[in-house]
Amino acid sequence: MQKKFLKNIPFEKVLELKNLVDYAERRVSSKTLVQRGDLSITLFAFDKGEGLSTHSAPGDAMVYVIEGSVRITIGQDTKVVLKEGQTVVMPANIPHALESIEKFKMMLIVVKPQN
Template sequence: MDQKIEKATVLRPNDVIDYADGGIVSKEFAHSQAGSITFFAFDEGQGLSEHSAPFDATVQVIDGEAEVRIDGVAHTVKAGEMIIMPANHPHALHAHQRFKMILTMIRG
């Protein structure tokens, strides 16, 4: 789905982004000096390798479930749940099954 995300309108996060077979899809919803909000859809078997970021980041799973590793500890985060990945701590994501998430990064 390639819809424009309009501000000041009600939206359903699961409808904003679609899965891609064998891939990861991302769509930035908002971006400013204060931070960003990005929608992601991961196909089964996909993920993001371990890295760290200089800011806290919140992962809110909106479909399926994700494995989120923080400092080497695996956390299963299911639809309707969220986890905060602390700044400067190594983290990674893996899709044992398809999942969608909203990533919110706050700078500062």
């Protein structure tokens, strides 16, 4: 049997990312596709008004908006609004926060240094 590197996703099937994670009322839902020391790929669904408080990550974090829109603060001075199809990279070890403007879904890819 060949080793699989992705999880929680069917192989050899055409999929729409936005259909792989569901909204939950007043919650943030997630589905992890890859989780290892140097890389994580996770799909998220945020209900309107939900978010992630200020935090930092040990790797560069790329947000790709699949559906809806989100307000992201990066560091002290950078504030961006992302809509469907847009992406931004949040540098490693720089505090950032996310706040949903409306229901939104995103793919988060975090690339960390190898140990």
